[in-house]
Amino acid sequence: MTDVLVVAELIDGGLRRNTLTAINFAKQVASGTSGAFDILSIGEGSKKAAADLAKFGARKVFTTEVGGGYLAEKYAPTVAELAKKGGYGVVTTVASTYGKDLLPRVAAKLGAANLSDISAVSVEGGTLTYKRPMFAGNLFGYVQATTPIAVVTVRQSEFENAAPGGGDSPIEDVAAASDPAASRVEFVGLESQTSTRPELGDAATVVSGGRALKSSENFKTVLEPLVDAWGAAMGASRAAVDAGYVAGDLQVGQTGKVVAPKLYVAVGISGAIQHLAGMKGSKVIVAVNKDKEAPIAQVADYFLVGDLFKVVPELTEKVKAFRSQG
Secondary structure (H helix, E strand, C coil): CCCEEEECCEECCEECCCHHHHHHHHHHHHHHHCCCEEEEEECCCHHHHHHHHCCCCCCCEEEECCCCCCCHHHHHHHHHHHHHHHCCCEEEEECCHHHHHHHHHHHHHHCCEEEEEECEEEEECCEEEEEEEECCCCEEEEECCCCCCEEEEECHHHCCCCCCCCCCCCEEECCCCCCHHHHHCCCCCCCCCCCCCCCCCCCCEEEEECHHHCCHHHHHHHHHHHHHHHCCEEEECHHHHHCCCCCHHHEECCCCECCCCCEEEEECCCCCHHHHCCCCCCCEEEEEECCCCCHHHHCCCEEEECCHHHHHHHHHHHHHHHHHCC
16 A cells, blocks of 8 residues: 655645646556555645645545745645655656756655656556656656665656546645755755646647747747647747747656647658657647758658648648638
8 A cells, every 4th residue: 555645736825736646646646556645735725725625535645834934844844744754665757847846856855756747647556656757758667766765856747637526625734844955055046937728748739830930020920829829838949949949847858747638730841859758649730841851740740741830831821711610
């Protein structure tokens, strides 16, 4: 029997939807081992988020209000202490920036195995085996934890969102644990960009641009109309981000965000292995590139050879016309 503790990710005082994929993972582990799963809502707005989290069938939802902005040094002691007291075999969250920052610190405090970016889990004879991509997704490793507790981050693109059900879970307040390290770190501020477009990780359609767009202005005038015509999220290659065309939080790839939408449209992206690692799990891949030998052609379901500055405006009008028909 393995009990699982899910650490919820909060944003702007509410629940971030990517947590639902970690809950799905927790349900798989708990079901396969005849265990249970609980959820910890920690941070500013934890009580509000706990009310939403209570709808997903957890045995219990814990809430810890921590003000003053997110700092891993403030959160990790509470997560680790709850994990030890609760006798959990697995502590998990999503392999987002938040998860990759927080959970390794939790693992260090617990002396636990840290298994990152898991894409699947199987249970056989009560033993958990985790699948994780390696070498930009060209190989998969199958690993087992040998420590009493495993600290696991799950790849959002590989797990479906958990569905509500099972009635409302009881909610219990948990006091924040202290750590000398927290007193030596100060939260100065958060600079973030807001957008009316879907989140990259949640979007059904993603339109990404590469260095071939040549400027940030072309991202606005050429690519963004296509993004909005599709009601899509906008992404970018690392080359476009490094060139300063768009912000870094739009980067798709091995060192950016991993996505697996129903439709992925790559515009002016050659398809370096690092970029492919972040999107090749997409259901349908469409690429626009003037180089018919571009590596992205090997994974694209549809490959359009042409000048993006001519093709994209035409495609935008076609998409608008189609969507206007309802």
